[in-house]
Amino acid sequence: MKAFKKLVILALLSASLLGQWVMAKEIRIGLAVDQLFESRVAENNAIKAAAKKRGFQIIEVVADGDAQTQNAQIQSLISQRVDAILVCAVDQNTINGALMRAQRARIPVIAYDRKLPNERVYQAYVGPDSVQDGFLAGQHMVKQLKDHSGEILVLELLGALNDQNGIDRSKGFQQALQALPNAKIISVPTDWDSAKALAATQNAFQANPSIKAVFAATDTQIPSIETVLIGLGKAHPVGHPKHIVVTGVNGSNDGYQATKKGFADGIVVMNLDQIGEKSIALAEKLIKKQKVEKNHVVAGYFYHSGNIVKNKDKIWGAGQ
Amino acid sequence: MSFKLLFKQKWLPIAVAALLMSIFLSFVSPAFLTLTNFESVLVQASVTAIMAVGMTFIIILAGIDISVGAILFFVSSLFAQTLNTTGSVALAFSAAVISGCLLGTVNGLLIVRFKVTPLITTLATYTIYRGMALHLTSAQNIPVPREIGWMGNGSFLSIPVPVWWMLVFTVIGIYLLSQTRFGIYCKAIGCSAQSAKESALPINRVNILAYAIGGLCAAVAALILIARVGGLQSGIGIGLEFTVIAAVILGGTKLSGGSGSVAGSVIGAIFLVLIDNGLNLFNASPYIYDIVRGFVLIVAVLVDRVSVIKNQPNALKFKTSSEGN
Known part of the structure; x- marks a missing residue:
């Protein structure tokens, strides 16, 4: 009887310890990053800060622009039995197989910044509202140009033509410009490359002075635009009658500095803190098997040369 | 130069292609045939052209360097970081140029010491150099003061500084390839490494020097680019190696080595810029850029092949011995 009692006590003690271990088990989230550049680093930092706040561990892997590497990295995260995967895809099709494997392993996947075309391979998406961001930048441009008569030529430096954020920014910008019926938009691709943006701007101004x-x-890309306009003697500050209106989207230090000195008119800043916070909040809910909505877009906010000082804290690239 | 000699020049087909394209563009866009546009084309081509000069020696040696874009990124990062930390322009310039040469030399050393193919070696160093640059900058953009932008935006005797650099590198490159032992050795080694070895040519030294020149060219190109763009960005140099290799091949340098032309590579770089310049001047739809680029490149390669067939009627037949040049 005594032996039986001891056995029961031992079993209860073990169960209690096991429960405590399970409760204390740290939640680990895999962060599969496409590549590192300024805004992605800021976005990842926001994700890490949100995870730290909740005591979650982040396992970060960077594919450096290589879709095959990212595929292997996601498989490695599955093997490590992470509790959730946050992914910013290099190429959505290449990683499809790895994400399917994550689904089979019951690991929730949250796509961030870049939406995935196959809705079956992820539980939620969080990213910028790029259409709205482009629209806000266009809206400010319309305000600045509305009093011009005759044809108004506008140069649009596109991102990459295979990047949804770039496509959506252009879509929003062009929607806003519809308010100016006399505007003619000249769109040139840049692949997000400042050197290409510089050449394209130079050529566009040659053809359309x-x-x-x-x-x-x-x-x-605003410093590249500045280089060209300085060379052409057209870099007049905001307020000057010959000023060329310059707007953009992102929120980097380049845009901040250009707006601060009056070269650029205004910039739409992506709300990276909120994207980071939402990504982790969604991951937490999914780990707890709670239901979440599929799509979450976060609109940016616009700042211009008139309110730049007031908004400095909201600009993620300011003062870097 | 006699006409007979002129028709034997490797750069002639690409020069003809560039000329034909210029004539076409001047008819369809009034903005094309202006001095400022001509100047823009040369300035835009300068970065690729300078890197193509270095790459010409490497490809003539039957090598390849796909790390040049990463060298450009690392050098730009080091320059921006040194300038921001120390404020010394001279130190930043020196660090940039020396590091470019060193990274090129490392490529050469790895290739000759470990006998690993240049493609694999430079693919590995591409990753390492990019990683080093990202580590150095934490993937942040670093602005450089406009005042030091003379390297990319200044002019001397009314000619833009990048064009001067391109001219200097072209002249030195032509001289090195045609008038020095180094150039002759490059061609000989590229033609047949075995024969060069049997002739006791300094194969290792020539290889290391060629890769070091490639690194130096990438460093100078980096300084021009960073000055023009106004700062360092982490995407800088990505994919540039393929543009540089395309310029060299278009310019008449054989990918299998043994023969090539520095002037051809520079004209190849200008030709590539002309394509985008023309598309921009047309206000062409952004969706047709890649199609036109590909199409024009095929035409340029066909022009080259036609000239090869004309000069060597048996060029398309099965070759039994390696072609010397």
């Missing part, structure tokens, strides 16, 4: 405004799909 009367361009009145430039929209950059990413504000990191």
Whole structure:
């Protein structure tokens, strides 16, 4: 009887310890990153800060732009039995197989910043509202140009033509420009590359010297625009009658500095903190088997040369 | 130069292609045939052209360097970081140029010491150099003061500084390839490494020097690019190696080595810029850029093949011995 009692006590003690171990088991989230550049680093930092707040561990892997590497990295995260995977895809089709494997292993997947075409391989998406971001930048440009008569030539520096955020920014920007019926948009691809943006801007101004405004799909290309306009003697500050309107999307230090000195008119800043917070909040809910909505887009906010000081804290690239 | 000699030049087909394209563009866009546009084309081509000069020696040696874009990124990062930390322009310039040469030399050393194919070696160093640059900058953009932008935006005797650099590198490259022992050795080794070995040519030294020159060219190109773009960005140089290799091949340098032309590579770089310049001047739809680029490149390669067949009627037949040049 005594032996039986001892056995029961031992079993209860073991169960209690096991329960405590399970409760204390750290939640580990795999973060599969496409590649590192300024805004992605800021976005990842926001995700890490949100995870730290909840005591979650982040296992970060960076594919450096290689879809096959990312595929292997996601498989490695599955083998490590992470509790959830946050992925920003290099190429959505290449990683499809790995994400299917994650589904079979019952690991929830949250796509961030770049949406995936196959809705069966992820539980939720969080990213910028790129259509709205492009629209806000276009809206400000329309305000600046509305009093011009005759044809208004506008140069649009596109991102990459295979990148949904770039496509959506362009879509939003062009929607806003519809309010200016006399505007003619000249769109040139840049593949997010500042050197290409510089050449494209230079060529566009050669062919169309009367361009009145430039929209950059990413504000990191604004220094390239500045180089060209300085060379052409057209870099007049905001307020000058010959000023060329410059707007963009992103929120980097390049855009901040250009707006601060009056070269650029205004920039739409992606709300990276909220994207980071939402990504982790969704991961937490999914780990707890709670139901979540599929799509979550976060609109950016616009700042211009008039309110830049007030908004400095909201600009993720300011003062870097 | 006699006409007979002119028709034997390897750069002639690409020069003809560039000329034909210029004539076409001047008819369809009034903005094309202006001095400022001509200047823009040369400035835009300068970065690729300078890197193509270095790559010409490497490809003539039957090698390849796909790490040049990563070298450009690392050098830009080091320059921006040194300038921001120390404020010394001279130190930043020196660090950039020396590091470019060193990274090129490392490529050469790895290739000759470990006998690993240049493609695999430079693919590995591409990753390492990019990783080093990302580590150095934490993937942040670093602005550089506009005042030091003379390297990319200044002019001397009314000619833009990048064009001067391109001219200097082209002249030195032509001289090195045609008038020095180094150039002759490059061709000989590229033609047949075995024969070169049997002739006791300094194969290792020539290889290391060629890769070091490639690194130096990438470093100078980096300084021009960073000055023009106004700062360092982490995407800088990605894919540039393929543009550089395309310029060299278009310019008449054989990918199998043994023969090539520095002037051809520079004209190849200008030709590639002309394609985008023309598309921009047309206000062409952004969706047709890749189609036109591919189509024009095929035409340029066909022009090259036609000239090869004309000069060597048996060029398309099965070759029993390696072609010397």
